């Protein structure tokens with residue numbers, strides 16, 4: 001600069017002509033980098049150091065920028081002794097949230113199907129010429145007349161197998177050894193009234209841990225009273241409700257078992273009282289784990305229905321549902337304690353033959369075709385004024401029902417109900433909402 005012109009631009013252009021496309025400025029800042037960028041349009045110019053950051057960081061950043069812009073730094077010089085490893089760098093901790101063995105039956109090709117696929121392709125495309133060639137016959141009018149029927153049949157079968165793939169049923173899987181119940185704090189046992197049964201459950205808990213605290217929530221108990229009582233109870237490690245056992249009608253509600261109403265109250269009151277200990281609801285004979293296992297107490301099954309909704313709405317304070325045998329012998333008592341001591345299974349049946357967990361499995365299609373249902377006379381549709389109810393009602397009207405009774409809380413005031421009734425009547429069916 002002092003003695004003669006540096007001719008920086010000429011220097012950069014010469015380098016560029018010689019094939020240099022990447023420039024690294026070795027110096028205390030980025031002045032020359034900026035000048036270089038000013039001389040050339042398409043070039044990579046990176047300063048090794050920056051006035052505003054520590055040297056180490058600036059050099060590594062420069063290397064990184066060079067790397068992402070196509071240069072190949074010698075990483076070995078930067079991190080001696082390092083070597084490449086294959087991705088991923090950790091084992092994925094995968095957790096499945098869908099059903100096992102859940103292959104889409106419509107997508108799984110049968111080898112025999114593969115062989116036939118050319119034939120069915122021609123059918124589906126209604127391509128008479130190619131079908132005739134496949135069959136070795138002439139493409140005459142009779143073949144063309146048959147084709148649309150064949151392709152409709154094919155389409156129907158395909159649709160049916162897709163729909164069949166959506167069918168599931170419940171099954172009960174024997175559970176392996178459950179962990180031995182460990183020592184924990186006392187449980188809260190909630191009963192509608194004391195009985196031999198509640199005593200045997202209390203004894204089972206006492207045999208495998210501290211004696212439980214018992215709360216009697218008999219008829220007349222309400223949410224607020226229950227909340228007050230719960231607030232007075234010290235910390236518990238879990239809540240076991242035997243309320244479902246009481247199948248007598250709730251006061252003023254002849255169709256509602258007290259046990260179910262009280263289970264709802266208890267669930268609400270536990271929330272009100274801020275008790276987060278897991279709630280387990282016990283039933284007896286409310287589920288059938290197989291053909292030879294009798295479902296003796298369908299009224300208690302309602303607690304299972306309620307429990308599955310509660311489990312979804314309050315997962316953080318839900319324990320599970322447990323169906324117990326009529327007699328709680330020593331083995332069943334140990335199993336009860338083991339079930340209460342774990343959190344992996346939340347729908348469990350204890351039987352003489354072991355402990356069973358509820359599972360959803362694919363329902364295989366019955367070998368014989370389903371019988372069509374032809375509605376006759378009057379058909380009652382509960383929730384008939386709703387979205388699905390409307391579809392069902394239209395279908396029934398077209399399928400032969402003479403009268404439809406649609407129910408809902410609001411009756412004709414439900415949105416669209418009046419229009420639906422008018423439309424159905426127009427089609428010739430009598431409608432009562």
Ligand SMILES: NC(=O)c1ccc[n+]([C@@H]2O[C@H](COP(=O)([O-])OP(=O)(O)OC[C@H]3O[C@@H](n4cnc5c(N)ncnc54)[C@H](OP(=O)(O)O)[C@@H]3O)[C@@H](O)[C@H]2O)c1
Pocket residue numbers: 382383384385386387388389407408409410411414
């Ligand atoms: N739509 C879907 O795609 C779909 C899919 C899977 C499952 N589902 C289930 O199928 C059922 C019907 O679905 P949707 O879509 O048709 O529901 P929606 O349009 O809300 O219809 C519900 C119907 O039930 C009546 N209803 C609601 N609460 C009632 C009560 N306490 N007592 C008597 N009637 C009552 C409603 O009338 P009021 O309100 O006047 O009582 C209405 O007629 C629901 O359980 C829904 O969860 C629906």
